[in-house]
Amino acid sequence: MNKRWLIVWTMAIGIFLCMLDTTIMNIALPAIQHGLNVSLDSLTWALNVYTIFFAVLTIPLGQIADRLGRNRVYVFGLALFIAGSIISASAPAVWTLIIGRAVQSVGAAIVFPSSMTIGLGATDLRDRKIVLTILGMTQGFAATLGPVVGGVITTWLGWRWVFWINVPLGLIAMALCLNLLPMHQAESAKHKGIDLAGMFTAMIMLFSLTVGLIYGRAWGWLDARIIGLFAVMIISLIVFVQVERRVRYPMVPLELFKSRQFSGSALASVIAQMLIVGVSVILPTFLTNVQNHTELVAALLITPMSVMTLLVSPISGALLDRLGPRLMVFTGMFLLVIGYAILATMNPTVYWEMCLACIFVGSGFGVIAGPIMILGAADFTGPMLTASQSVLGVIKQIGTLLAVAIFVSALTANIQSAKSQSVRDVTRYSQTLKLPKATQAAFAGHATAAIKRGSDAGNSGATSPESAKPTNQTDAVIAKAAAHVAQHTKGLIVQAFFLAYRGALPVAVLAVGISLCFERKRQAEKQAEESRVVAQSK
Numbered sequence: 001m002n003k004r005w006l007i008v009w010t011m012a013i014g015i016f017l018c019m020l021d022t023t024i025m026n027i028a029l030p031a032i033q034h035g036l037n038v039s040l041d042s043l044t045w046a047l048n049v050y051t052i053f054f055a056v057l058t059i060p061l062g063q064i065a066d067r068l069g070r071n072r073v074y075v076f077g078l079a080l081f082i083a084g085s086i087i088s089a090s091a092p093a094v095w096t097l098i099i100g101r102a103v104q105s106v107g108a109a110i111v112f113p114s115s116m117t118i119g120l121g122a123t124d125l126r127d128r129k130i131v132l133t134i135l136g137m138t139q140g141f142a143a144t145l146g147p148v149v150g151g152v153i154t155t156w157l158g159w160r161w162v163f164w165i166n167v168p169l170g171l172i173a174m175a176l177c178l179n180l181l182p183m184h185q186a187e188s189a190k191h192k193g194i195d196l197a198g199m200f201t202a203m204i205m206l207f208s209l210t211v212g213l214i215y216g217r218a219w220g221w222l223d224a225r226i227i228g229l230f231a232v233m234i235i236s237l238i239v240f241v242q243v244e245r246r247v248r249y250p251m252v253p254l255e256l257f258k259s260r261q262f263s264g265s266a267l268a269s270v271i272a273q274m275l276i277v278g279v280s281v282i283l284p285t286f287l288t289n290v291q292n293h294t295e296l297v298a299a300l301l302i303t304p305m306s307v308m309t310l311l312v313s314p315i316s317g318a319l320l321d322r323l324g325p326r327l328m329v330f331t332g333m334f335l336l337v338i339g340y341a342i343l344a345t346m347n348p349t350v351y352w353e354m355c356l357a358c359i360f361v362g363s364g365f366g367v368i369a370g371p372i373m374i375l376g377a378a379d380f381t382g383p384m385l386t387a388s389q390s391v392l393g394v395i396k397q398i399g400t401l402l403a404v405a406i407f408v409s410a411l412t413a414n415i416q417s418a419k420s421q422s423v424r425d426v427t428r429y430s431q432t433l434k435l436p437k438a439t440q441a442a443f444a445g446h447a448t449a450a451i452k453r454g455s456d457a458g459n460s461g462a463t464s465p466e467s468a469k470p471t472n473q474t475d476a477v478i479a480k481a482a483a484h485v486a487q488h489t490k491g492l493i494v495q496a497f498f499l500a501y502r503g504a505l506p507v508a509v510l511a512v513g514i515s516l517c518f519e520r521k522r523q524a525e526k527q528a529e530e531s532r533v534v535a536q537s538k
Contacts, residue, residue: 151299
């Protein structure tokens, strides 16, 4: 293989590892909780610390890598990621796992933006779209593959291998980098300053936003702490914009947002990421906690989504020039709408309907994933290119956070409403049983307590029919009633899960309009020709 393309595929490994670890841990949470004997609240810190650090540090560390020598810093980032994976995999307690995930996330924040710029810098300008398609496809595929890989590994090898799997891949990438990439620093980079004020304000802004989104549901969206975090985010955003306007070497050149393609790509990225994460997080939870499937079965059931993303992404990148940006983005968003429409109306016990929804969602995301990377890079070069990729990376993380915040909050509210409805139904139903009044009241009390004990993840909490062996007529009536309550409560919980998709469907429909941010085929061809003329004149 040509050395340049070997570098590109090496960068793809780095991107794959970073994006895989944003979703691979979710489905393994019950196994980790049992293995470390900790509460779920404590364990969520290990999940959230990766997202927080990744989002907060990506842009600052991207600029630092450019100033200190991108290739050397990239190898250092890989080493950090591997070290964090080893710490996480061998963690004897939850605090060690949290530290390992934090180290991982710092490495990912270095590797992710640099992978894009190193990969693009290794090839000629004429190959730019192919490189962006490969790297964009890798991002989308890794994000959707995370739950599948996590479920398979957790079932067959144990949860620790969710982290051990990173080590051999990381070492291969590091060995290739040391052999393929020059480790000297470009002279032009040595004399450029670092935007410390921009880094500081951006970190405050992104930290406030991510923590607010992650803990809004737990603390309450109107809690003073959440309101304070969002207020700090808005103030720091205003300060950040003013700083970037005045600094000599801005971390995020505001000229990026003058590009219609970049702004449209940023908006499309955050919406597409929200919609794909809404499926890849909620569906496995439903399959394991409500349908009582194993992690392996749940992973396999959503595999069509990952497969379609992998298959469609390279095709969509190749078709971008033929069909034009607007039609490609419209097609991707429209396919996502169809997928969400199926999820909102399907019978969850009929697998082919779920499979069809996953196929449409994966296809829609795949159609967008390839072209968005090409369009987001526009005709940027040098620091502008680095900044564009860093910003798009952060925007995808924000999309993930928004999806988790919105879907989990909606799901929690829906499940609580379902449980309340079930309790009211049990009270009425108990009065129809051919039992003494005292027995009716006792049954209603026990059933209500069981429903309320059920977890928000979807366990109905109602007594199962197997839990009681009828010994007389009264016991037989109670056992039959318990089976009815369990079935009824489960049905309400199932509806609660899919109400979240019904609520998201109008948003998905409106998101189709994002395609208007992009140019038609003829407009894109005209702009490309103008860019070529300008480049030749230089």
